[in-house]
Amino acid sequence: DTEVTQTPKHLVMGMTNKKSLKCEQHMGHRAMYWYKQKAKKPPELMFVYSYEKLSINESVPSRFSPECPNSSLLNLHLHALQPEDSALYLCASSQDRGDPRYNEQFFGPGTRLTVL
């Protein structure tokens, strides 16, 4: 299984809503990532989890809250978002740092988020 899955595929939410994005991988990867991608821009790193611990937070606003319940799952909890947070949210995973292919990240299809 070389797939990273993300749910939901599309999400529309109001600024007062609370929602969660989910990501799952079964490749035995121990590093998982959240990226945000706006149209015609490259993916921007938000968070990195390594061995289920948060290792990088790229100064992301607290209205985004990541969670890694186990080595296969990664969630992104959303609360009080702004319309400018509308984007494609991508999850990725990779081998652990001891593996020379650590930097080869495998991406999911993304969740297209629209904040009204």
Add this chain to the structure above:
Amino acid sequence: DQQVKQNSPSLSVQEGRISILNCDYTNSMFDYFLWYKKYPAEGPTFLISISSIKDKNEDGRFTVFLNKSAKHLSLHIVPSQPGDSAVYFCAASGWGGGSEKLVFGKGTKLTVNP
């Protein structure tokens, strides 16, 4: 401060010919480089990578060349096929920007015409 640059936003080639996508980087701490391909409404798909200890890596129709002294890498696709039409992102990894992470270029949209 753009550490990974893809200066051509788009490239158009004929089917069967060679596609050459270019990427420049500024941070000498980068030591691993990757190319990703992205179709609309999908996540990026890993294509090929190269470590800074090599100057060439080949995988089927795809070859990546690295020129460390020029801080330049390129992706060659031979022969190009219509299914190769997508946005290609160059990415670099290493100790850049205060942490180890992937830094992406802005992408080049490749169109392969039948």
